[in-house]
Amino acid sequence: MATKPAYFSRHIVLAGSVLFGVLLALGIHIIIQRFNLNLGDLWRSNVPELIPARAALAWWLIGTVAFLAGFISASLMNSAVSGRISLRLRQFLIAVGVIMLAAAGQAAAAPSPIPSLSGALAGLAALGLGAVMSLCGAQFALRRN
Template sequence: MPGTPYFSPRLILGAAAMFGMLLALGIHILGQRFGLDLGDLWGTPNGIIPATAAIAWWLIAAVAFVGGYVTASLLFSAASGHLPRRLQHALIAGGLLLLIAAGQAASGPSPVPTLHGFYNGIVALMLGAAMAFAGAHFALARH
């Protein structure tokens, strides 16, 4: 009987950080459809930051961190053979459905100006990458 394959922790860390970052970007795109604009943190004319900007910031950070943590834990379990095959397929399908919904939301007309939306996307991507990496790192440190 063959043993379980070895996967480098760096490979698991990179994959988990990438998936957490994509989840954060998907949540950012979906959040824009509901009026959660991350760019309201900067450039408000009266100096008051709206609550929707703070909600968007924390939502993106939380989804990226939890996504990186859960993905790293699941990848570690899958690599060691402790995760059932059906659960693997269900988790993959759930992640793909979120990314499909984000793609559908991004294909319509944007509620924010183009350059403003581009900067918001870059900030959401960097925030998502940092938080997903931190979550994946904590998950791998636990194992």
């Protein structure tokens, strides 16, 4: 008699994927601020440069990373629980996650070049965008399986 592969509940997969997507979106938000790409530039009126284009690029980067994080984490959670993911791939993904979070922590430790109110609004916008996009990515991955 063959054993059936185990699966996580759909709610657990969605919650884990959204959590991972939000963390990654906030990490990307912190890192790209150091490259002068900030969502908070939308609320600044004292710089007449190409602010909307830089803010839009930051918006798209955060959204894309969160969507991919939700999609990949939902796919991997389904694969990992049933034993279809190799140990080396699992270790590689853990190492990438740790390096990403360490880079975000190092970038967040430096003084912020943006005003605090627009920085707080940008952080909340990145948090909301990360949650919505990672949920969409996880839903897409779960429907595909």
